[in-house]
Amino acid sequence: MQSSTPVPRAAGRPRSATADTAILAATREALVELGWSKLTLGDVATRAGVAKTTLYRRWAGKNELVVDAVAELFDELHLPDRGTLAADIEGVVLQFATILARPEAKSGLMAVVAESIRDDALRDRIRESIVDRQKCLVVEGRARAQARGELPPETDPEEAARTADLIFDVVAGAVVHRTLVSAEPADEEWVHSFTQVLLLGLTSLSTAQAPPLQAVSAKSRPPLGARHAPPLP
């Protein structure tokens, strides 16, 4: 057997295979060191030991590259099975908070979201590779709770989708705001308080409304403004 040289070609074509990995890793590294606005594609190429051309051949621009680099961080996001819905939620929220605490996520995510406001293709890319994967967990968690018997099967699919969206916006939004705007750690204590409020709110809502277990619905909402004001701590 001919022993292949350990580093057969210092420069040349065989880098093509590993290039993507190197580039994405270099992108995250640059995000940590420089942040999104100071990150340049030339610098990423240099860090990855790759020509700028190679980079432009694979990504349309900085935004797309960063989305892919950040998306990889969310691969480790999984729905735990802790036995109860409440525990499951706390677990996944905590996971999400942990990822968001990493500087490359902080730096990159908000920036590309900001960019996506004026770039529909970018928004789709973000949704596809980051957001939908998270929203999936909400749906999956609900299904698991239903399997456990914690939740009744849903009646109106449209209503269910709307509720999932609301939950997702509340969860993701609260964690992001806590982490990035308030710049306070979304630690276990905070996650616990937050989960409690969320879960109780959803429960009270469904029980407060006859018939039982009905989802939050603006169509059939009671005259809230007229109801007595519940105490706020």
Next chain:
Amino acid sequence: MQSSTPVPRAAGRPRSATADTAILAATREALVELGWSKLTLGDVATRAGVAKTTLYRRWAGKNELVVDAVAELFDELHLPDRGTLAADIEGVVLQFATILARPEAKSGLMAVVAESIRDDALRDRIRESIVDRQKCLVVEGRARAQARGELPPETDPEEAARTADLIFDVVAGAVVHRTLVSAEPADEEWVHSFTQVLLLGLTSLSTAQAPPLQAVSAKSRPPLGARHAPPLP
């Protein structure tokens, strides 16, 4: 005879008062047309009919300028008095959502928040001119509800602050996420559903905890993970 004026009027030509107004307006205009990343200080200066130097004399850079330009949008945010706490909350959340629906707010706000991750001074500026003003409304709303008798006076000020922070992160985060990430309108219907969940969650939390009306507290929290799982719609 009264002595010299306490602020003896700085020497030299005073700064043009109209320039500030024109620059901030031009910044918002450019944000709408170009978005944050394509916005250029040179372009803003041109739109405002002002020299680039004038702009740099007053703001350290693009981020600071955009913060101030966006902050002015939040001047119109006031706490309405609709008679009940629920209605007040709905009103103010809707106001916040309306402001966030404006393209200049969408384009600018997330971008500067993203930038603020690596720039503490910028974060402080954002907090001071945007965030704290909103958080104030939470506190003020609670005070008003207490005056109305809807809420009991708070017992632990630290606890009260923590709860206010949580409420604020949930409210602001959910609206922002709905508007910018999910890219769905935070309309009256959505705001109503959201407010209901939030308010019921807070209410249930305080009543679930013995003695009555106690605030969410991590110190004295019950073993939630072990409690029964409430139904999720």
Next chain:
Amino acid sequence: MQSSTPVPRAAGRPRSATADTAILAATREALVELGWSKLTLGDVATRAGVAKTTLYRRWAGKNELVVDAVAELFDELHLPDRGTLAADIEGVVLQFATILARPEAKSGLMAVVAESIRDDALRDRIRESIVDRQKCLVVEGRARAQARGELPPETDPEEAARTADLIFDVVAGAVVHRTLVSAEPADEEWVHSFTQVLLLGLTSLSTAQAPPLQAVSAKSRPPLGARHAPPLP
């Protein structure tokens, strides 16, 4: 008859006399430290402890200011009386070389001459305040030599003017070139060699041409190209 003052003393506060002095001194100081191209009027004003406005009230621009500042250096240029024409020339050339050796003269003079190429008013100002004062010395030196009997009185005034111009260009040009381009010191030894060549050249020319003592004239010049070539050392 008592004439009213011809310049009836303009109303208002008179210009500070010390400012001019300070400004010109500051200009020379800045020339030494920074050179012409890095010299800025704002810096000069600061050095002189004067407002920029004061400076612009008195000089049209950088060029005019530098001309005046440099011109003062040439005030110390006087025709010595060493007894013979040769010694007088050597003396004055050496004086000129000494002034040119000063950095403020080096930096400033050539630059304003370069500027004067495209600015007739500036050229006139230079001629008036610097060049003509030097050219004067040539004429004065000749007159003194004639008084001494070293030189015959001139016959053709036009011819005399032309010769004076030639001498002046040769003297000033050679010293300047030696100092600024060759960047070698125009010291006593060099000045002596130069003077010798110049004086002998002029002498030989006039004696070589019949009738005696006639000036260099292109009108009556002998067919030089056809003459035998004299040895060059």
Next chain:
Amino acid sequence: MQSSTPVPRAAGRPRSATADTAILAATREALVELGWSKLTLGDVATRAGVAKTTLYRRWAGKNELVVDAVAELFDELHLPDRGTLAADIEGVVLQFATILARPEAKSGLMAVVAESIRDDALRDRIRESIVDRQKCLVVEGRARAQARGELPPETDPEEAARTADLIFDVVAGAVVHRTLVSAEPADEEWVHSFTQVLLLGLTSLSTAQAPPLQAVSAKSRPPLGARHAPPLP
């Protein structure tokens, strides 16, 4: 088989050969139209149809660029062979004067010389690409005259160098001063007069000194100041 190429051809896209030509031509054009002080590198780049970066990649700044642009003008300076030393000198001085009469030379040359006072690297560049090329002609002319038998071979090489320097300073300085400071044309008539003085001066000097053909030397100079004063026209 011969080994690797001595200059292994740098990797990457090579610099455009036509760009240099276009840039230098554009520089001269801008010198004529605007003069040195109003000449802008951005403007030159535009005229040359080239990006500013391209320009800065090749030249360190305005000074270096102008030196190169002006140096090309002196490429046409050659030593004519008119048969006699006197005629040769007149020819080359006239060539020099003709070049200096061009506005791009006038505008550029003095300015960079002025700049070179505070910039040794610039002075070297000027010397290398402009001055030495001219000085060469002096040496070459002397060699040719020696070959013709008009001049004896030089004895002391150091002395010869010193004399060449003196001649060069006188010639170049006089022409430059005539052209730029006096702002009079260095036409045939003037050049003839000047050449005559120079040549006679050098001749007389060498013959006046025993033994014959000795160069101007400060070491063995006669007491000039005490000698009789020759008539000055």
Next chain:
DNA sequence: GCGTAATCGAGACGGTACGTCTCGTCTTTCA
């Protein structure tokens, strides 16, 4: 003495050019 008028300092103003940086594209040469 008191107003009038031009000065003074300070510094902001609209501009222009600077020299650097990054962009995304395009030639080259090498393996």
Next chain:
DNA sequence: TGAAAGACGAGACGTACCGTCTCGATTACGC
């Protein structure tokens, strides 16, 4: 043929001076 290296046209960056302007505060003179 594809990847490295790197030059290219384009254009924004933030800075430095430009020469002008607006200020309030000083002088001096003439009434």
